[in-house]
Amino acid sequence: MYPKINDLVFIHIASVDKKAAEKEYKSRIADDNEDSFLIEVPIESGTGRLKRLHIGDELSVYFLTEGGIKNFFNTYVIGFADDKVQMVRIRKPEPETITKIQRRDFLRVVAELEIAVRKADHTRFVTYTEDVGGGGVSFMCDTKYGISQGDLLYCWLLIPYKNGSIDHVPFEAEVVRTKKLETQRTIVMLKLVNISDMERQKIIRYCFERQFDFKNR
Structure with missing residues (x-):
């Protein structure tokens, strides 16, 4: 349309x-x-x-x-x-x-972006995303961080755009699911629960550029 x-x-x-x-x-x-x-x-x-x-x-x-x-x-x-x-x-x-x-159905794309994470107990670490979207992200981390379903995490996502500019997007997210792997690693799936519309739009813009690249390969 x-x-x-x-x-x-x-x-x-x-x-x-x-x-x-x-x-x-x-x-x-x-x-x-x-x-x-x-x-x-x-x-x-x-x-x-x-x-x-x-x-x-x-x-x-x-x-x-x-x-x-x-x-x-x-x-x-x-x-x-x-x-x-x-x-x-x-x-x-x-x-x-x-x-x-739609707000309830955000585009999500596979992407390896740097993400800094802070737990409620102030434990901090940096890892990389598995996928990102306007409604949530997922990443992989060591099981030693003890992340569980329902935890609130404070995150900063590094987003590079096609034009060469870079944004840091801060948000608060809730852990909706975790999946332990045999390699002492855990996949953590997040839902964004506190993010400004302007910051969410930055993630959506990245996802759109990424999808546009996929369609033109």
Whole structure:
């Protein structure tokens, strides 16, 4: 499903500058043809400032559909058009690359990301994830840490993006399941229970980029 004419779209612009990459912009679909959308010049959320785009700028875009479902896709600027005010032309994605995300059904991808963990007794360790998603993550660690179902953990996830920028995402999570292996290691599955929407969006953005890579192999 594509956004319709007059639908709002929310945009992040790929940048090696962390602060610039985190800024969100709003725009509106002005026209729709076979291989592209025309959108209004984006406006920065919170400040109302217009954002000038350039041909080749890479964009992460989402739009909302019924039930508050977020639909994500990656695209880039391919040109401009003038119709009283300047419009920006962006490449229309293939339908199968649009990812739908509901709060109860977050996309999860296999990924080996560095994660720092602190238990309630202040024991700390660093390990790597098995998979990550907007609703939870799993990782493997030594059984000596004694992690059990129901434990609350405080975590910091290191997320690298395709544009070269890196984010550290803090969150509090509950252990929903553990699985002991024969190698004195344990797989720990977590549910995110305390994370800001902005930090969760960083994980979702990474998952979307990762899935996009898988589909294009």
